[in-house]
Amino acid sequence: MTVRETLDFSSRCQGVGRRPKILKEVSARESAAGIIPDADIDIYMKAISVEASKRSLQTDYILKILGLEICADTMVGDAMIRGLSGGQKKRLTTAEMIVGPARAYFMDEISNGLDSSTTFQIISCFQQLTNISEYTMVISLLQPTPEVFDLFDDLILMAEGKIIYHGPRNEALNFFEECGFICPERKEVADFLQEILSCKDQQQYWSGPNESYRYISPHELSSMFKENHRGRKLEEPIVSPKSELGKEALAFNKYSLQKLEMFKACGAREALLMKRSMFVYVFKTGQLAIIALVTMSVFLRTRMTTDFTHATYYMGALFFSILMIMLNGTPEISMQIRRLPSFYKQKSYYFYSSWAYAIPASVLKVPVSILDSLVWICITYYGIGYTASVSRFFCQFLMLCFVHQSVTSLYRFIASYFQTPTASFFYLFLALTFFLMFGGFTLPKPSMPGWLNWGFWISPMTYAEIGTVINEFQAPRWQKETIQNITIGNRILINHGLYYSWHFYWISIGALFGSIILFYIAFGLALDYITSIEEYHGSRPIKRLCQEQEKDSNIRKESDGHSNISRAKMTIPVMELPITFHNLNYYIDTPPEMLKQGYPTKRLQLLNNITGALRPGVLSALMGVSGAGKTTLLDVLAGRKTGGYIEGDIRIGGFPKVQETFVRILGYCEQADIHSPQLTVEESVTYSAWLRLPSHVDKKTRSVCPLEVGTTQTYTDFNNR
Structure with a gap:
C-alpha cells in the first residue's frame, strides 16, 4: 500500500467519532445566533465529519503536517519492495x-x-493539537533536544520501573535542587535529568561538599518525590468519579462500524491488495499454463x-492434475x-473483527481458483484426450475448482496458525504428504490396512480423486467388457479402490465444500484466538484492574445537556479525557536463567507502585534511560x-478502564512501523476512520452531514481525486 492508502484505511477504520454530532450542534447554534462561519473552516469541518467515506480530507491535512505529502503515493515497501525511508515510516506510524x-x-x-528539525516540527504540532483540542497525550522520548524538551508541559521521569518525578516541566529542576542536585547553567536540562x-x-x-555525598538510588529519589508536595498532589482526584464529562468522552462500543460496513471496508482493502499483488497471481497462473502444456x-x-494400459495413464494424468492444482x-x-x-496491529486497535478480515480474504480468492482451474482444464482436457463431452468437461472443471479452493483455505489456516515461513511450510509439506499417502492413488485403498481407512476418508484429495475418476471412467467409451466380464472403466476403479456409483461424484463435491467451510472457520478462529508471536499486538491484560469494569461497561451515553449554553458565545464542545493510574505494579515470571543464578522470587517486578495522572490539554513527556520502564508503562x-x-487502578475520565472500549478512543504510536506495503496512505487512513465510526450515531445525523457537504464543490472534487 502507498502512504495515502495506508492513512485512508486507518481513517476509515477509526471513523469520525463525535464530529457529526458536534458539527450538527455547532451549526444549529450558529444558525440561531445568526453567525456566518468562516468558509474554509466550515468546509473543512464538514469534510472531516463525513461518515462512511473512502477518502478523507483529514488525510491530506495530516500528510502536510507530518511532511509526508512528497511521498503520499509511494509504496510503504518492505524488505523486498523499495519504499519509504526509516524516518518516513516512523512519521507514517504516527500519522496512522x-x-x-x-x-x-x-x-x-x-x-x-x-532528524532534530522534523522531530521539533512534529512535537510542535502535537503541542498545538493537545492545547487546542484538549487531547490527552504522553510521548516517550529517550534524549530530546532542548528545543523539543521545552515544548512539553508536564514531565514524567522514570528509572528502574519507578516514577522519579511527575509534574510541570519547569518545576523539575526545583525538585532536584531540594534533593541536593543543581543543574549547571550551560547544561541541557534533558541531559541533566538523565545523568542524575x-x-x-x-x-x-551534587551541591553539597564532596565528603557528604553518597549515591542516591532511584528508589530513594522516588520516595523523596512521594513525600514532596508535588508527589502528594498526584493523590488528589482530577475529575469527580464517573462524571458526565467522562461518559461523553468514552466509547462504549467495541467497533466503530456496523458489521456490513466493516465487511465492505475490509473487502475493498482486500481487493486493492489483490490488485497490487496481481503480478504474483499472473505469474503463478502462467506457470500453471506452462506445466499444463508440458x-x-x-x-x-x-x-x-x-x-487397460492407457487407462492407467489416464488415471495418472488425473492424479497429476489434482496435485498441480493443489500445489498452485x-x-x-x-x-x-x-x-x-499489519492485521494484528489493526486488530489490537479494534479497527475490525477477525471475521471481517477472514471472510473477504477467503471469498475474494474464489475467482482466482476458477481462473486457475479453467486455464488448466482448457489446455489439458482435449489435449490429453479425456472423454469428449461438454458435461464431463464441466464436471471435471467444477471438481478442480473445489479442490483448489479447499487447499488454499487450508494454506491460509496454516499460515495464520503457525505465523512463520519455516513452521508453516513444514506443516504444509506434512499435510501434502498425508494427502498423497491417503489420496487413493499412491497407496490404493485395497492396499491399506483396515485401521488406516480413516485417513482415506478425511483427505480432501480422496474426494477429488473419486470425483474425477468417476467422471472419466464411467463414460460410455470405457464400458467395453474384458474377458473377465467387467468393463475397463470399472476394472481400473476397482483396482484403486475407487469404484463408486455416479451419485458419489456429488457426495465428493459436498465433502470438498464442507472442507472449504471448515478451513474458512479454522482460519477465522486462528486469527481470533491465536496470539501474534511478534511484539506488535495488544489485548486485554491478564488481570482485570477493577471488579467494577464489567458493570461499568454497560453504561450508555445520556443527553449531553448543552441546551442551556449561552448562544452569545460560540464554542465547540470538547470532550476532556483525563487518565489516572494509582499504585500500578507489573510483574512477569522470572526467567529460568535468573532463577538459576539465585534470584530470590518467582516474579520479576518491572513497574513499582506507579502513580500518576495525564491531564487533557497538557503535553506530557515520559523520559528515562533505556530499560527504565517507559515502554512497559505505556503498554500497561x-x-x-x-x-x-498487573495490579493497580487505571481510570479513564473517572471510570475504571475497560480495554475493549478504551481502544476505540486510544491512539498508540509504537516504536515499530507496521503497515500494509501494498496500500497507499490515503486509502488506509480513510478505511481506518470509517471502520471506527460509533454505532450510536442515528440515521438522521448520518444523512445531515453528507447532504451539507454535498452542497459544496469540495466534497465532489475530493471524491474524484
Whole structure:
C-alpha cells in the first residue's frame, strides 16, 4: 500500500467519532445566533465529519503536517519492495493514529530515525493539537533536544520501573535542587535529568561538599518525590468519579462500524491488495499454463487409446492434475504471513473483527481458483484426450475448482496458525504428504490396512480423486467388457479402490465444500484466538484492574445537556479525557536463567507502585534511560500486555478502564512501523476512520452531514481525486 492508502484505511477504520454530532450542534447554534462561519473552516469541518467515506480530507491535512505529502503515493515497501525511508515510516506510524478521532494518545519513542528539525516540527504540532483540542497525550522520548524538551508541559521521569518525578516541566529542576542536585547553567536540562539517575554521573551535580555525598538510588529519589508536595498532589482526584464529562468522552462500543460496513471496508482493502499483488497471481497462473502444456505433451491424445494400459495413464494424468492444482495455491502462505503483522496491529486497535478480515480474504480468492482451474482444464482436457463431452468437461472443471479452493483455505489456516515461513511450510509439506499417502492413488485403498481407512476418508484429495475418476471412467467409451466380464472403466476403479456409483461424484463435491467451510472457520478462529508471536499486538491484560469494569461497561451515553449554553458565545464542545493510574505494579515470571543464578522470587517486578495522572490539554513527556520502564508503562496503560500480572487502578475520565472500549478512543504510536506495503496512505487512513465510526450515531445525523457537504464543490472534487 502507498502512504495515502495506508492513512485512508486507518481513517476509515477509526471513523469520525463525535464530529457529526458536534458539527450538527455547532451549526444549529450558529444558525440561531445568526453567525456566518468562516468558509474554509466550515468546509473543512464538514469534510472531516463525513461518515462512511473512502477518502478523507483529514488525510491530506495530516500528510502536510507530518511532511509526508512528497511521498503520499509511494509504496510503504518492505524488505523486498523499495519504499519509504526509516524516518518516513516512523512519521507514517504516527500519522496512522492521529488521523482518527481518538482522544488519548500514547507515543513510544516516535523520534527514532528522525532528524532534530522534523522531530521539533512534529512535537510542535502535537503541542498545538493537545492545547487546542484538549487531547490527552504522553510521548516517550529517550534524549530530546532542548528545543523539543521545552515544548512539553508536564514531565514524567522514570528509572528502574519507578516514577522519579511527575509534574510541570519547569518545576523539575526545583525538585532536584531540594534533593541536593543543581543543574549547571550551560547544561541541557534533558541531559541533566538523565545523568542524575546514573551512578557514575550523579556526583558532579551534587551541591553539597564532596565528603557528604553518597549515591542516591532511584528508589530513594522516588520516595523523596512521594513525600514532596508535588508527589502528594498526584493523590488528589482530577475529575469527580464517573462524571458526565467522562461518559461523553468514552466509547462504549467495541467497533466503530456496523458489521456490513466493516465487511465492505475490509473487502475493498482486500481487493486493492489483490490488485497490487496481481503480478504474483499472473505469474503463478502462467506457470500453471506452462506445466499444463508440458503435461499435455506427455499424455498426448494421439498416443492414448481406450485399453487397460492407457487407462492407467489416464488415471495418472488425473492424479497429476489434482496435485498441480493443489500445489498452485502454496504462494498463499507467504502472502498471508506478510499481512499478519499489519492485521494484528489493526486488530489490537479494534479497527475490525477477525471475521471481517477472514471472510473477504477467503471469498475474494474464489475467482482466482476458477481462473486457475479453467486455464488448466482448457489446455489439458482435449489435449490429453479425456472423454469428449461438454458435461464431463464441466464436471471435471467444477471438481478442480473445489479442490483448489479447499487447499488454499487450508494454506491460509496454516499460515495464520503457525505465523512463520519455516513452521508453516513444514506443516504444509506434512499435510501434502498425508494427502498423497491417503489420496487413493499412491497407496490404493485395497492396499491399506483396515485401521488406516480413516485417513482415506478425511483427505480432501480422496474426494477429488473419486470425483474425477468417476467422471472419466464411467463414460460410455470405457464400458467395453474384458474377458473377465467387467468393463475397463470399472476394472481400473476397482483396482484403486475407487469404484463408486455416479451419485458419489456429488457426495465428493459436498465433502470438498464442507472442507472449504471448515478451513474458512479454522482460519477465522486462528486469527481470533491465536496470539501474534511478534511484539506488535495488544489485548486485554491478564488481570482485570477493577471488579467494577464489567458493570461499568454497560453504561450508555445520556443527553449531553448543552441546551442551556449561552448562544452569545460560540464554542465547540470538547470532550476532556483525563487518565489516572494509582499504585500500578507489573510483574512477569522470572526467567529460568535468573532463577538459576539465585534470584530470590518467582516474579520479576518491572513497574513499582506507579502513580500518576495525564491531564487533557497538557503535553506530557515520559523520559528515562533505556530499560527504565517507559515502554512497559505505556503498554500497561494502553492494555497491550498479554503476559504477566498487573495490579493497580487505571481510570479513564473517572471510570475504571475497560480495554475493549478504551481502544476505540486510544491512539498508540509504537516504536515499530507496521503497515500494509501494498496500500497507499490515503486509502488506509480513510478505511481506518470509517471502520471506527460509533454505532450510536442515528440515521438522521448520518444523512445531515453528507447532504451539507454535498452542497459544496469540495466534497465532489475530493471524491474524484
